[in-house]
Amino acid sequence: MSIPAFSGALSANALAAMAHVDGQRLIAMQRALAGFGGRADGGVEREALSATELDARRWLFQQVRGAHYSWFVDSAANLFLRRAGTDESLPPVMTGSHIDTQPIGGWLDGAYGVIAGLEAMLALDAAAIRTRHPLELAVWTNEEGSRFSPGAMGSSAFANPAVLESYLASTDAQGVCFETARDAALRAVPEATTVVLGRPVEAYVEAHIEQGPILEATGCRLGVVTGIQGVRWFELVLSGDSAHAGTTPLDVRRDALMTAARLVARIGDMAEALGDPALRLTVGRFEAAPGAINTVADRALFTLDLRHPVDAVLESCEQAIRSLVQQSAGRCSADMRRLMQRAPTPFADEVVAVVDGAVGASGETSCRLVSGAFHDAMHLADVCPSAMLFVPSHGGISHNAAEDTDEADLVAGARVLAAVLTELAG
Numbered sequence: 001m002s003i004p005a006f007s008g009a010l011s012a013n014a015l016a017a018m019a020h021v022d023g024q025r026l027i028a029m030q031r032a033l034a035g036f037g038g039r040a041d042g043g044v045e046r047e048a049l050s051a052t053e054l055d056a057r058r059w060l061f062q063q064v065r066g067a068h069y070s071w072f073v074d075s076a077a078n079l080f081l082r083r084a085g086t087d088e089s090l091p092p093v094m095t096g097s098h099i100d101t102q103p104i105g106g107w108l109d110g111a112y113g114v115i116a117g118l119e120a121m122l123a124l125d126a127a128a129i130r131t132r133h134p135l136e137l138a139v140w141t142n143e144e145g146s147r148f149s150p151g152a153m154g155s156s157a158f159a160n161p162a163v164l165e166s167y168l169a170s171t172d173a174q175g176v177c178f179e180t181a182r183d184a185a186l187r188a189v190p191e192a193t194t195v196v197l198g199r200p201v202e203a204y205v206e207a208h209i210e211q212g213p214i215l216e217a218t219g220c221r222l223g224v225v226t227g228i229q230g231v232r233w234f235e236l237v238l239s240g241d242s243a244h245a246g247t248t249p250l251d252v253r254r255d256a257l258m259t260a261a262r263l264v265a266r267i268g269d270m271a272e273a274l275g276d277p278a279l280r281l282t283v284g285r286f287e288a289a290p291g292a293i294n295t296v297a298d299r300a301l302f303t304l305d306l307r308h309p310v311d312a313v314l315e316s317c318e319q320a321i322r323s324l325v326q327q328s329a330g331r332c333s334a335d336m337r338r339l340m341q342r343a344p345t346p347f348a349d350e351v352v353a354v355v356d357g358a359v360g361a362s363g364e365t366s367c368r369l370v371s372g373a374f375h376d377a378m379h380l381a382d383v384c385p386s387a388m389l390f391v392p393s394h395g396g397i398s399h400n401a402a403e404d405t406d407e408a409d410l411v412a413g414a415r416v417l418a419a420v421l422t423e424l425a426g
Contacts, residue, residue: 003203003350003385003424010361010419013129018362018419020123023411029063030115030410033099034107043401044107047172048100048142048153049077049181054188056099057139061191063118066125073192076157076164077141077185080195083121085134085425091200093131093425094384095120095417096138097208097376098154102146106403108209110376112391112410114139116207120418132426133202140376141182148178155376159383161197203351203424204380207389207417209405211373213396221412222366223390224355228378229278229309229370230344232318236302236325238263240332243296253296254331257288260300263328267304267321279317280307280372309344309370344370345378348385351424355387358419364412389413389420 010018036056037046046052057079061071064081072080082092097113117137124131140158145151148170157164168179186194210216215223240254264283271281282305288297304321308314318338325334359366371388380386391413394404 003348006350006353006357006423008357010357010423013127014358014419014422015361016127017120017123017129017422018358018415020127021119021411021415021418022123022126023407025122026115026119026411026414027407029118030107030112033059033111033115037101038107039104039401041401042107043104044101045104046099046101047103047147048144049185050147053100054185057185057189060118060139061189064121071189071192072195073186073189074158074195074197076154076197077182078154078158079139079189079192081118081121081137083124083135085131087132088134090133091202092134092136093202093421094136094138094204094380095206095421096136096140097206098140098143100142100144100147102144102399104401105144105399106401108403108405109211109398110143110208112209112405112413113207116410116414116417119414120421123418124422129422131422133424135421135425138376141185142178143376147172148181152374152376152379153178155379158197159379164197198383201380201384203348204377204384204386205351205355205389205417205420205424206375206377206386207391207413208375209398209403210390210393211396211398212393214369215367215390215392216394216396218367219365220367221364221392221409222359222416224352224359224366224368225347225371225388225390226352226368227309227347227370228345228374229280229307229372230311230314230342231305231307231374232314232341233339234304234306234321235337235339236260236263236304237335238300238329238332239335240298241296242290242298245294245296248296254298255296256300256332257297259328259330259332260286260288260302263325264302266324266328270320270324271317276308276313278309278370279313280305303339307372311343342378345381347377347381347387351385351387354420354423355389355416358416358423361419362412362416364416389416
């Protein structure tokens with residue numbers, strides 16, 4: 001698809017859509033959705049394709065009326081609300097996100113992108129605007145990956161339908177497989193027409209809370225997201241020999257745990273010494289065996305999550321880590337295995353320009369930034385021009401019951417999203 005160059009000035013329809021966003025309705029819908037799986041502490045328990053999430057999907061059906069609306073579902077259980085365009089032969093301009101949460105998540109996360117997209121459509125109704133392209137609101141399946149692995153199943157299958165087959169046998173902690181949960185989700189929305197995966201899309205724009213501290217720290221109400229940083233995951237295993245803690249001299253031990261601990265420290269020091277504020281390095285898991293208090297460990301395992309918006313930096317860091325592994329193994333043997341690799345995702349300049357223009361027209365303060373977290377937009381960017389819009393997160397907190405954003409910021413984001421979708425849809 002090719003998006004026309006943005007002139008820099010929003011159309012009258014885009015400005016009208018922005019003006020017709022109803023902030024009270026937006027917040028009321030956001031609060032109502034949070035009630036599905038809501039907890040006394042303000043958190044939300046609504047994992048992918050659970051009974052609670054299916055109830056929330058059915059609630060969404062009740063929020064729109066009119067012959068120009070229709071619901072669709074595909075074989076990944078992605079749910080779509082379509083607002084008809086004046087030329088139904090054209091591919092849709094799409095927005096959306098996800099409504100599944102972590103086992104204990106917040107009230108916003110991906111749900112904000114779904115409700116903001118819904119409010120944008122209702123604002124167009126209020127302004128009596130029909131767009132040339134159809135608009136579609138996507139509710140992507142299992143973005144979080146907390147119930148079924150991997151995450152972003154729905155959007156990745158939409159972008160690459162061939163991967164769906166590999167997801168079907170994935171099971172949750174209770175042994176329920178994704179295929180069974182998927183089939184239940186399809187039965188739960190008999191009103192929705194089935195559509196194929198991988199349909200053409202004109203453009204995709206996703207609104208989301210930042211889940212980080214940058215907007216709040218800089219005093220910006222909105223963030224224009226230019227891309228998503230790349231990531232590489234590694235598993236490192238140090239192998240040595242078990243030995244008696246009281247009888248084995250230190251200078252002859254093959255202590256896998258102590259060797260791994262020194263290696264972790266050296267890798268951390270290397271990352272800090274680079275002084276790159278965009279670099280992220282995390283040791284998320286550390287295990288040792290046999291795990292007895294009086295036995296030298298013969299095996300230690302730890303993981304690394306390495307992220308940066310520039311692929312060349314990721315490559316140089318990986319090579320530096322591999323060199324440290326060779327230097328630091330000592331009397332132990334070491335194995336470093338890459339578990340996953342995803343190159344940085346640059347968003348389309350032509351769509352980012354429209355987001356920039358809408359933010360400017362709204363009069364809100366903003367800055368450009370790269371997303372540190374994965375989002376469904378990462379996969380949509382593989383198949384159509386895409387971009388994202390962030391609103392601030394209090395304290396950068398997310399995946400937590402304390403997750404929050406000022407209501408005024410949520411409304412500001414929805415106003416900009418409505419304008420962007422209207423501009424892109426013609």
